[in-house]
Structure formats: structure tokens, C-alpha cells
Amino acid sequence: MYKAVEFLNSYQREAVINNEKVLLLNSCVGSGKTTVLVHKVLYLYHEKKIPLKDMVVLTFTNKAAQEIKARILESDAVGEIKEEDLLFFGTFHSVARQLLSTCLPVEDLGYTKEFTILDQNDAESLFDRIINKYRLNIKYRKKLEKRMEEYKNGVSLYGVMKYEDEIEKFIECFSEEKKLLNVMDFGDLIKNASILLKNADFKPSWIIIDEFQDTDMDQLEMIDGLMDKNTHVFAVGDPNQVIYTWRGSSQSLFNTFKERYNAKEMTLPINYRSTATILEAARAFINMPHSLEGVRGKGASIIVKRHYNSFNEAMYLVDTIKKLIADGIKYKDIAVFYRMQKQSQVFEDVFKNHGIPYEVSLRKNIKDIPVLNWFIKLLKASVNSRDVDSLYYVLKDEKYGLGLTAKKASALYESIKKEEFNDIPEIVLKIMEFKTWCENNKPETTDLECHLYEYFDIDNYISPTSIYYDEDKILILNFLKELIDVSFHENTTIFERIRKAVDYSSLYGKSIIKESIDKDNDSIKLMTLHASKGLEFKYVFITGANYGIMPLGTRLMDEEEKRLFFVGITRAMDYLEISYHANPEDYRALPIVSPYLKMIPEQLIESQELKGRAHALSGLRKEIKSNMDKNSAEYIKMQKKALHPKYGTGYIISEEGENFVVEFDGYGKKTFSKSFCPLKFLD
DNA sequence: GGTGTCTCCGTTTTT
DNA sequence: CGGAGACACC
Numbered sequence: 001m002y003k004a005v006e007f008l009n010s011y012q013r014e015a016v017i018n019n020e021k022v023l024l025l026n027s028c029v030g031s032g033k034t035t036v037l038v039h040k041v042l043y044l045y046h047e048k049k050i051p052l053k054d055m056v057v058l059t060f061t062n063k064a065a066q067e068i069k070a071r072i073l074e075s076d077a078v079g080e081i082k083e084e085d086l087l088f089f090g091t092f093h094s095v096a097r098q099l100l101s102t103c104l105p106v107e108d109l110g111y112t113k114e115f116t117i118l119d120q121n122d123a124e125s126l127f128d129r130i131i132n133k134y135r136l137n138i139k140y141r142k143k144l145e146k147r148m149e150e151y152k153n154g155v156s157l158y159g160v161m162k163y164e165d166e167i168e169k170f171i172e173c174f175s176e177e178k179k180l181l182n183v184m185d186f187g188d189l190i191k192n193a194s195i196l197l198k199n200a201d202f203k204p205s206w207i208i209i210d211e212f213q214d215t216d217m218d219q220l221e222m223i224d225g226l227m228d229k230n231t232h233v234f235a236v237g238d239p240n241q242v243i244y245t246w247r248g249s250s251q252s253l254f255n256t257f258k259e260r261y262n263a264k265e266m267t268l269p270i271n272y273r274s275t276a277t278i279l280e281a282a283r284a285f286i287n288m289p290h291s292l293e294g295v296r297g298k299g300a301s302i303i304v305k306r307h308y309n310s311f312n313e314a315m316y317l318v319d320t321i322k323k324l325i326a327d328g329i330k331y332k333d334i335a336v337f338y339r340m341q342k343q344s345q346v347f348e349d350v351f352k353n354h355g356i357p358y359e360v361s362l363r364k365n366i367k368d369i370p371v372l373n374w375f376i377k378l379l380k381a382s383v384n385s386r387d388v389d390s391l392y393y394v395l396k397d398e399k400y401g402l403g404l405t406a407k408k409a410s411a412l413y414e415s416i417k418k419e420e421f422n423d424i425p426e427i428v429l430k431i432m433e434f435k436t437w438c439e440n441n442k443p444e445t446t447d448l449e450c451h452l453y454e455y456f457d458i459d460n461y462i463s464p465t466s467i468y469y470d471e472d473k474i475l476i477l478n479f480l481k482e483l484i485d486v487s488f489h490e491n492t493t494i495f496e497r498i499r500k501a502v503d504y505s506s507l508y509g510k511s512i513i514k515e516s517i518d519k520d521n522d523s524i525k526l527m528t529l530h531a532s533k534g535l536e537f538k539y540v541f542i543t544g545a546n547y548g549i550m551p552l553g554t555r556l557m558d559e560e561e562k563r564l565f566f567v568g569i570t571r572a573m574d575y576l577e578i579s580y581h582a583n584p585e586d587y588r589a590l591p592i593v594s595p596y597l598k599m600i601p602e603q604l605i606e607s608q609e610l611k612g613r614a615h616a617l618s619g620l621r622k623e624i625k626s627n628m629d630k631n632s633a634e635y636i637k638m639q640k641k642a643l644h645p646k647y648g649t650g651y652i653i654s655e656e657g658e659n660f661v662v663e664f665d666g667y668g669k670k671t672f673s674k675s676f677c678p679l680k681f682l683d
Numbered sequence: 684g685g686t687g688t689c690t691c692c693g694t695t696t697t698t
Numbered sequence: 699c700g701g702a703g704a705c706a707c708c
Contacts, residue, residue: 061697093698119698139704143692158691162705186698214697246695340694507698530695552694564695587699588693 002047004039004075011268012036016043022233022261024212024254028292029282029570030273030536033236037210038071040234044206045081052081054205056226057089060214062508064534065090068210088204092219093186094507096193100184101499104196110179111192114499116384117506118183120145121367126181126389130173139165148174182386190218197225205230211534212237212257216248220257233261240286243530243564267291271570273536275299278572281600285566301606302569304597305579310343313543313579314350320577321356321524324539331357333538335525337568339549344526347543351524359518361527366505371462371472372479374400376505378427378456382434383499388413394427400461402427430456438495448494449480479505529568540572546580546589550596553588565596 005013012032015025016039027033041057044050059065069086088095100106101113118126123145131138140147143157150157151167178184184192207226209215212235215223227233235257242251257263269291271279276298283289307313321334336347344360351358366372374397380390394401395409402425404412416424416432430437437455453476462472483501492500519525525537529550542565544550551561569576580593597605 091698117698140702142702158704189698243695244697247697342694528695554693560695 002043003077005043008032008035008039009270011266011270012039015266015268016040018264018266019232020264021231022263023235024258024263024265025234025236025268026265026291027236027238027268028271029238029241029567030271031268032270032272033238033268034068034071034210036268037208037234037236038068038075040208041072042076046078050205052085053087055088055208056095056204056206057086057208057210058092058095058219058223059210060091062091062094064210065094091507092222093189096189096222097503097507099193099197099200099202100189101503103202104193104200106192106196108196109192111182111184112386114384115182115184116380116387116499117189117503118178118181118185119506121365121373122183122380122389123185125393126174126177129389129392130170130177134169134173136166136170136173138167138170144170180386181388182384187218190222194218194221194225197222200225202226203228203231205232207231207233209233209235209237213239213242213251213254214244214247214249215253215257216250217253218248220253224260233263235263240563241533241567243533243560243567245560269293270295272296273573274570275574277301277604278569278576281576281604282566282570284599284601285562285569285596300575302600302604303575303577303606303608304593305577305608306593307579307581309581309583310346310544310585311350313581314346316579317347317541317543318350318354318356320541329539330522331524332519332522334541335527335532335535335537335539335571336541336543337527337529337532337571338543339529339552341528343544347526357521357523358526359521359523361525361531369475371400371468371475374461375458375476375479376502378431379498379502379505382431383495383502385432385435391428391431394431395425426457427461435495438493438498441494448484448497449477452480452498453477529564532571533567536571536573538573539575540568540577542568542576542578544581544584544589545578545594545597546584546586547592547594548589549584549586550594562596565594 005016008016009032012035015023015036025033025036027036037057041052041055044055045052057065057068059068069083069089072086072089073081073083088098090098097117100111101115106113106115127141127144130136131141138144139161140158147157147167148171151171156167178188204226207223209223214237223233237254239251239254242249258265270293272295274282274294275296276294278299279292279294279296281302283292286292305316307316317336321331324334325331338344341362344362348358348360366376374394377390377393377397380387381394384390391413392406392409395404395412396406397403412424412428415422416428434455441451458473458476462469462476466472480501483504484497519535525535529542542550548556550565551558555561569578578594578597581589582591584591
């Protein structure tokens, strides 16, 4: 008998050994769903003798996929399983990409096996080119992506416009152009995979899906395409944590799925994470409160605090955190949540100035590193000969490329098409001959990254005289190494490996440059409520919990905002504090607490606001006012002054990587690059 | 091509 | 409330 099952609780065990054809496992917050998923795989493999290549395990994020794979490897007591055996374990997109470029007939859809992935980055320049090429009249260009989305859903962002534009035609041209370029965007990967899977032989015996509540209709179709009459499906999810409907998921999809496959349902009810107090509060936010059971003691009350504004809140947090640290709590056990990204700024400033280590969960991608951005375009153009846009980018870029004008670049491209090979720049020849070069190299070549670097003669383009030269060179080499390592164990040609690596840069962009939060670093974690999903912390501070922010002013009646708040409070293991502002900055916010706090049973809350009310209102105002003035003065004092020849004196309000942001009286915020800025720093 | 008025939108973010 | 951008008019 597969041993590990004995350590699971009875609900978890039942789910692991259940052999229902389609099973939907409703797993409550903190109930060990990943553990069950991992042991399900191990059980099927060891006990039921299902080959790993007959299992498809689907997640939404790379992080989840990596965690599952790592835990399978470490939980496999026998030690038989190797990472490369987990062939179809990955995100929906990476599995779709894998199938499309190996066993599905993409030719039927007008593609070749050499297709590459069009990320948002690439799409923007493609949009411009399409509008010019077809001379389309398109309004609100900056919101084109959103408008396309809305158009598909049958609504239009700006209502009826006085003079309609050619958005419909644009959408047609866009999908035509993608085929011409032999590129698929993220949506195409899923859609094309599901179309082709319907008639394909690839039918795994088990499909296992993580975070099922996040699936959208297209992904459901992909699952359907993978199934035949012998396929088992094991889907794990929590309908109480549906917080991404704007990305296409919905609670009703749970029902669609249940009805379509006549799925059996089971539950994981036991939460191991939070104190009884926190769980009792959480129950107020879900449909079936009794299905959430706890095992821990009562714990501390939930603290509700009112601050004058976000700055006072941040100053207060500094004090509170310092006390916690003095009591032996680690920074990494503390998290601060908020509704919108921009709310992190005050915390960052104040924490930085008070020496509190923090990490912010921010989306960042390769686009923010110009040299890598250029280099990826070079690889994309080399690997996919139809990708004209990437080629143009390489040629037109002023810093790293040839700095050609749009006209010259397309003239050059035309002459190549006519096979007039005079005056072709070196880099273009390298791109054209890339495949041949790959074929002349052995797959087991070591130091492939250096060979590639030399082949393209990158030194020529990142100009050795530039102050960025060393930095850029290291960036490219490390990046290449990282990408090549990803496909290291695969027994294919170099070309195939590089092609795969290029797609990985789109699919894994964020994790490659390691910009995301590392939960093991000993620092306070700052993040949006959305980003907190799936994590847990001993101490959780939910900030800016005003009416109009939680829920957000435009979504006052929205159930999803409630679920988002639920996700936030259920991250807390031991201690939960919720605060709001008497003088909120955001135009949507009212100076009162979020209505969600009224839903939490009163006896669980220790409210600082009630104590405040006991004072005479005028006295309270005075107190708050003087407190704010004192704090604001301190805030300004701790900022550095700078003098600018034109704008005069200003305060440095933030430092972001290469840039300073300085606020000037009468001129507002200005950004300066650290390397060449005309500022004189004063004390 | 420049300038003034009026309308609409705003958040969350993965691949 | 503030910014972006379309539209109207010169």
C-alpha cells in the first residue's frame, strides 16, 4: 500500500484514493489541497501504476507548477521519479504550447511547427504596424487591447461613438497578421490546442487541475479536448476564492463542469492555518459556513484601527513592526495587504526611511530591461523566419540595433524577399543563417550561451564603450544560460532548444528575471489582496479598508470584492489587523470603514475606533490634525532635497532602480535618470 | 495645426 | 477628482 496516504486526514485520504471518473474536490482555504494533489499523483503512479506521461497536471501559474513538481520529487520516498518524467506537468499555456509544437497538426490552422509566442510586448508594435499597413481608423489606441476584449464580449468601452472606427476590421486583420507572422498569443495557444485536440490521439488517462476556480471557458474546452471515454479528471478548487472573473473565470463554470461531466463532489473542510477567531470571521463571507472547520485555539482578537491617512497608517505600522521584531517575530512572518498597487508607495517610502526591510509584489517583465528585450527579439526573428516585427525591432532599435528608420527597414526586408543580397547587414545574415548554424553544432555543445553570443557578435551591438557594456553582457549571458538550462535535459537539436527557450521567455518571463517576491527572504511582504492568494503569514495587516476601496467604489455591489476580502483575512495564521483612514486620499473612498467589517461578529473584534468615539469630536479632530502636521513635517524632513536649474528646489520622493522621482513646487513630479541628471543634491 | 470644451474612465494581472 | 482623448471651431 502507498504509505504516505496514512499521514493524511480522512477527507484528504478519500480524495487521494477515490477513483471516480470526474471528481471535483471543493477544498476550503488552508485545507492542504496541494498536499492532496501531490499525493494523488504519487498514489496513481505507485499504487495504480499509471505512467507519469499519461498524466496531465494543469496549473495557472508557473509558481504553482514549480511547487507541485518540487513537492512530488521531494515526497517520492522511493526516489524513482525524475523531473523530466513530469512531461505534461505545467501551466495550461506551457502544456498547450508543448502539444502544439510536437504532436498537434498546427499546419491545419495556417501555422508551422516553428511558431513562436506573441507576448503583450510584441503585440503593441504589431498593433501600430497593422493600423499603418491597412490604413485603419482606430480611436483610443492606448486602450486597444481592452477594447478588443470588450468587443468580443459584445460591449463597447466608449459606448456609441459619434463616429465609429474600424475596430471590427482591425480585429480581423490582427488574427490574419498573426498567422502571417507564424505567432500565437496566449489566448491562441489555448484555443488552437483545444481545436486540434478534439481529433488528436493524445488522450491522457488522468487530467489533474489545480485552482480549478480560475479556469475560463477556453481552458475548459482544452480540458474537454484532452478527454476521451477512459480519461479521469481530478479537479481541485475553491469557489469562495473566485477573484479573477475579469479574466474569464466564474463561479458558474463550476456548475457547467459538474453538469457536463456529471462530476462527483467531495470536500476538504479542515483548515489548519488560522486561529478559531480568524476562521469564525471568515465564515461570515462564504456560502456554506459550516463546511469550514478549524483545529486551532481561539487566538487573539481581530484588531480594527482608524488612522488619519495612509501616511499615519504607515508610521503606525513602523512602530508596530518594531515592537513585533523586539518580541522575536521575524520580518518574513508579517505581510501588509492593500487593494491597489499604488497604495504600496507610502509603505515603501516610510519603511525605507525607517530601515524596515520589505519586498513588493510588482509585475515586472523583461521589457523593463532594454538589452534583454532587444536580444529576445533577435532570437525570435532568428528562430521564426516569418516574424517580421521582431526583425524590424532588431533593425530599428536605436540603442542596440542598427537604428534604421521604418522605411529603410522595410526596404531592406523587401530586398531580402526578392533575394537581392547586396548590402545586407551582418546581423540580418546571422538571423537568416541561424538554422543552418544550429544544424552544424552538436546538441551536447557545452557553453552554448557563449557560442551564441559569439555567433551573433553581440559585442558589436552592446558597444564596449558604453557604461552599460559589462552589465549588458552579463545580463545576456545569464539570461541565455537560464533559458538554455530549462531545455537542458531534452534530447533535441540546438535549434529546437533555442526555439523552446524563446517561448519560455514569454511563458516564464517574470520568474526568469527573479523579480517576484521570495517568501524565504527575511523581509516584510507588501502586496495587493489579489497577489496574496495562496500565501499565508503569521501577522497580516489589511490596510486602507475604507468604504469605497473595499469594495472598490465602482463595484460596491460586487460579490467578488467580498471574496477578495475573504481571501485577505484567511491568509492570517495568528494575528489579523484591519485599518482604514479618516481622511482617505482616493476620490472614491468614504471616510468610514468597509461594510465588510460589519459582517464580522462583534465579539471577535477589538476596535480602536470605538475608543476614539468616546472623545469629544472637536478634541479628536485637533489631536488628529496636530498628529498629522507632526508626521507630515517628519515625512518632508526625511526626504532629500534637490536643486534643478529650471524647476528649482524639489524633494526626492522615490528612487526606483535607475531613476529618481523628484517633486517640484509648481512643476509636479519629474523623473530623472541617475546616470545623467542635472540635479544638485542638498541636505 | 492649435486651442477650448466635453465625455469617459479609473482596479485587480497571469500566461 | 484628474487625465486622456475626441470633437468642434478657428
